[in-house]
Amino acid sequence: MRKYLILLFILSFTLINCEKDDICIETTTPKLIVVFYDNAIPVEKKDVTVLTVWAEGQANLYDKKSTDSISIPLDLNQNRTTYIFDNKTIKDTIEFTYERKDVFVSRSCGYKTIFENLQIESRSANWIKNDTIKNTTIDNETTIHLSIFH
Amino acid sequence: MKQLFTFLFFISFLVPAALNAQQKTDTVKTKESYGLRVGVDLSKPVISFLDDKSKGLELVGDMRILNNYYAAVELGFEDKISEEDYMNYTTKGSYIKVGVNYNAYKNWIGMTNEIYVGARYGFGLFNQTLNSYTPNVKGTYFIPVEVLPNTEFKDLSAHWAELVFGIKAETFKNLYLGFSFSFKTMISTKEPTNFKNLYVPGFNRVYLNDTGFGLNYTLSYLIPIIKKEK
Numbered sequence: 001m002r003k004y005l006i007l008l009f010i011l012s013f014t015l016i017n018c019e020k021d022d023i024c025i026e027t028t029t030p031k032l033i034v035v036f037y038d039n040a041i042p043v044e045k046k047d048v049t050v051l052t053v054w055a056e057g058q059a060n061l062y063d064k065k066s067t068d069s070i071s072i073p074l075d076l077n078q079n080r081t082t083y084i085f086d087n088k089t090i091k092d093t094i095e096f097t098y099e100r101k102d103v104f105v106s107r108s109c110g111y112k113t114i115f116e117n118l119q120i121e122s123r124s125a126n127w128i129k130n131d132t133i134k135n136t137t138i139d140n141e142t143t144i145h146l147s148i149f150h
Numbered sequence: 151m152k153q154l155f156t157f158l159f160f161i162s163f164l165v166p167a168a169l170n171a172q173q174k175t176d177t178v179k180t181k182e183s184y185g186l187r188v189g190v191d192l193s194k195p196v197i198s199f200l201d202d203k204s205k206g207l208e209l210v211g212d213m214r215i216l217n218n219y220y221a222a223v224e225l226g227f228e229d230k231i232s233e234e235d236y237m238n239y240t241t242k243g244s245y246i247k248v249g250v251n252y253n254a255y256k257n258w259i260g261m262t263n264e265i266y267v268g269a270r271y272g273f274g275l276f277n278q279t280l281n282s283y284t285p286n287v288k289g290t291y292f293i294p295v296e297v298l299p300n301t302e303f304k305d306l307s308a309h310w311a312e313l314v315f316g317i318k319a320e321t322f323k324n325l326y327l328g329f330s331f332s333f334k335t336m337i338s339t340k341e342p343t344n345f346k347n348l349y350v351p352g353f354n355r356v357y358l359n360d361t362g363f364g365l366n367y368t369l370s371y372l373i374p375i376i377k378k379e380k
Contacts, residue, residue, distance in 0.1 A: 022234065022235065024235070024236075024286065028285075028286040028287060028288060029285055029286060029287035029288070029294075055291070055292075058291065058292075061291060073287065073289060073291045073292055074292070075292045076285050076287060076292060076294050077292065077294060077295050102283070102285055102297065102344075103344065104344045104345050104346060105286065106346075107234055107346070107348050108234070108235060109236065109286050110234060110235065110236025110237045110283050110284065110285070110286045111236065111237065111283045111284075111285050111286060112285060112286050112287070113285040113287070113294070
């Protein structure tokens, strides 16, 4: 009897210790994907040569980068985010508005926020010539959400 | 997990086989009590006492229906707050498990100890309340604020199957101490919208592959109804 008791006890503790499924590996709150295009040839991507990007009241997200695409987080505590795009010290401001929806992901990841009905509330036009919202719903980071022409 | 499963599976065959090998040639007649055994899971009140986020009670009962077979039932309720990395929720509900135990232990005459394997069907009815969560975002550019939705998901249910291994020992006359562990697998659940049954009363934590396990420490009393000659 005692032998079995010991065996059961050992088994029970090995059961307790195994399988910890709480490492978050799924994708969570997506960022806004912005791609820069040539205003003269709108199908061609065009680098912004000295790009600095920050959200109003925040630190620099990109600092003097040369790139044709960026991903920027949206503020998930309110329904608007204002970003400043600085190209060779010429600044343009874009104010985004959207609705937020929290979607359950998993035990380990909890909830992610997705953004719907993305709109540009206002935009200055110093170096940015045009913009097109390609996707009003931001629920992944694999598609382009916003095209900027310059 | 799979290895363990296989191991348990083999044990379940080996134990009765080994014990049945001993031939009975006794002619001494003794009386054995058949009756209703009722008890309580001791671990639940202890956990309730130690952890104020967890409340629960489980009543257990079994009855010898054939020489080595016992019909078994467990009834319980739980009220438990679970904390995960990005959320906090409360599960509240009750459950019933019914099934059969097979006693594989060959007792000496007059003894009624058990080493058993059993199977159960489990059914739970419960509510989940999402107390709080923090949206999960990578990076620290915008720090999310904790949301307190207090959403209650009502009338949820779950069906599951269990494989039970346990022992019971008669410590005093008609008073039994038992220990068992169970391996559970979910059959079906009624899931909440935009949330998940991560904890189910009676099933405990629901692991990624819809499995779970449980431990029971029981104290039960046998109410002798009939005495049969063996």
